[in-house]
Amino acid sequence: MAKETHQFQAETKKLLDLMIHSIYTNREIFLRELISNASDAIDKLHFESLTNRDLLEGNSDYEIFLIPDEASHTLTISDNGLGMNREELIENLGTIAKSGTKAFLEKLQQAKEGDNDTQKDLIGQFGVGFYSAFMVAEKITVVSRKAGEAQAYKWESTADGSYTIEECTKDSRGTNITITLLPEFYGDKAEENFTDTYKLQSLVKKYSDYVRYPIKMNFVIEEQPKDADGKPIEGAGTIKKNEVRILNSMQPLWAKNKSEIKEEEYTEFYQNLFHDWEKPMEVMHNKIEGNIEYTSLLFFPAHAPYNLYHSDYEPGLQLYSRHVFIMDKCKDLLPEYLRFVKGLVDSPDFSLNISRELLQQSRELKLIGKNLEKTILKQLANTLKKDRSKYEQFWKEYGKSLKIGIYGSVYNGGSDVVNKLKDLLLFTTSKEDKLITLKEYVENMPESQKKIYYATGKDRASIDSLPQMEILRDKGIDVLYFLDNVDEFAIEVMREYEGKPFHSISRGDLDLDDVESQEVKKETETIAKSNEDLIKDIKETLGDKVAEVKISSRLKSSAVCLVADEQGPSFAMEQAFADANNPMFKARRILEINPKHDLFARLQKVHEQGKESTAFKDYCSLLYAQALLIEGMMPEDPAAIANKIAELMAK
Ligand SMILES: Nc1ncnc2c1ncn2[C@@H]1O[C@H](COP(=O)(O)OP(=O)(O)OP(=O)(O)O)[C@@H](O)[C@H]1O
Secondary structure, eight states: OOOEEEEOOHHHHHHHHHHHTOOOSOTTHHHHHHHHHHHHHHHHHHHHHTTOGGGGTTOOOOOEEEEEETTTTEEEEEEOSOOOOHHHHHHHHHSOOOHHHHHHHHHHHHSOTTOHHHHHHHHHHHTOGGGGGGGTEEEEEEEEEOTTOSOEEEEEEOSSSEEEEEEEOOSSSEEEEEEEEOGGGSSTTSSSOTTOHHHHHHHHHHHHTTOSSOEEEEEEEEEOOBOTTSOBOTTOOOEEEEEEEEOOOOOOGGGSOGGGOOHHHHHHHHHHHHTOSSOOSEEEEEEEOSSSOEEEEEEEOSSOOTTTTSTTOOOOEEEEETTEEEEEEETTSSOGGGTTOEEEEEOTTSOTTOOHHHHHHOHHHHHHHHHHHHHHHHHHHHHHHHOHHHHHHHHHHHHHHHHHHHHHTTTTTTHHHHHHHGGGOOBEESSOSSOBOHHHHHHTSOTTOOSEEEEEOSSHHHHHTOHHHHHHHHTTOOOEEEOSHHHHHHHHHHOEETTEEEEETTBSOOOOOSHHHHHHHHHHHHHHHHTHHHHHHHHHHHGGGOSEEEEOSSOSSOSEEEEEOSSSOOHHHHHHHHHTTOTTOOOOEEEEEOTTSHHHHHHHHHHHTOTTSHHHHHHHHHHHHHHHHHTTOOOSOHHHHHHHHHHHHHO
16 A cells, blocks of 8 residues: 555644644643553453454553653654554544544634633643644654554654555554654753653653553663672773663552542542543542442542533443453443443452443442442532532532433432432522522421422523512512523422422412412402403404413513413423424413503403404404513514504504
């Protein structure tokens, strides 16, 4: 095969330009990224070799080698992992397949130009992998031979928009990545010299100490020759000697005693393993002995990843058995609603070469999973009790996960899940822009209040201005604010909390049970009776637009409002269904009219002109349009409505 030149995909080009002109100061992270790729490639080989021993070609001494060379000012990172063939080199190093990197680029474009802090944050957050090497490289050469295949390939690029691929030879399987360093990154005068063995050693210690394969490097040591007794020979001058040293401790942090581990160690470990630049929000390290034996080290990232609720997010914990890595992203340990938890579990009860399928059925795995879930929920309950502001921070990032868990319990877990999560929920309320638990809400309910009231809206202001809110505010009844799409769905599944049913202020009757409300209700019924014809004619005029027209007992200063029937979905749910392409789930609309409003008297007057009169018809459609607008919905024919208003105003 002759040498081929390929163009980078447009997005890769963008990323490379960014790396070259990066103002990111932490350029040294490229080494961590390449070592982590090398370690992943060994993991992959190890995993595949469980079912195909031949891939090992007789060598299962996994290792990563760093080879700095001052003379050619290069640094090579070599691994004996799975390697890549021609197609894989093109696919992995020529395009950006990872949606994460795509999202990174989008975010970056959104960030204001010259916003250096955001740029820094993003490079750290997304960990741009292989391409980060272009921050320090003039040229990168990748020589790789895939395990089990004979032909090796050489990929090379100066990041000028293209790369070349050609056949080459390589005896051992795996990948060598050679970076020809930019002038500012080699030599004694360099700001950072990446050919300096001691610099490299300290970087490995800092970022890659826990990598589970040995990271080796050759050191040239100057020594005084020794005599037969091992004593240095005086005046003999020094001799140079090569010595291969392992740079990383490989000692898993989780195997140490909790009391011996410093907070910074957990942070570094977490950042290293999960490519995060921030400190984790929570660290949970537990060693369990007894019936079942395991150590778990779990983290909550400081911020929810941008794709936590998308299908491309891969949840799961790492599995180890006696410190030997078995599997990444094992989904079967934790329930869906804890998908944001990162970390690992090490248990001698896991078998080393177990397949994913068998693992799913493993009794030990199920037991450990149940325990981990309990530990996490207990920790959350504890934080809620003892450190409210920390819990609120957690809630801001991951509250949605728990609510989705409750909603999802219909299909997965049932009331058991609801019971586990109901006391961890937080909502703001009409009384204060402060988060409270359901328990706190119920404790503050007046004696006569039998239901938990809630209102749905896009923000506090839009709920505050709902006409239905006025009466509740006047009566001092607190209302939970549902500002997240999933809130109402989750609450629909719960139905009640400690025997108190949830009730939307925009659905069904309010059922306020105090004496005053009972009286108003009676009065409303009387008004409704004496206005039966009017109500019937409004309904007839509006036709299918509304299911029912009613005299309202819930309105104070507003003339009308629209509520949904208690049985069907609410307007917010209707909207959510429509957004999810399910427009058939429609709320049953009920138009409520305030009999105490001056408009009602006017309506009665206009009705005297007859139900077929233009004036009456216009009044009906304007009433309905008003009600829609209050709910944040658009009337079907806004232009016609505007004309009608103009006509009426001109009168
Ligand atoms: N040393 C290597 N051996 C084998 N394959 C490699 C090696 N380095 C990179 N690759 C391949 O190239 C792909 C792209 O690497 P890159 O570092 O850009 O992203 P990543 O490792 O998938 O993601 P991240 O860096 O966010 O973990 C990898 O997924 C892997 O398939």
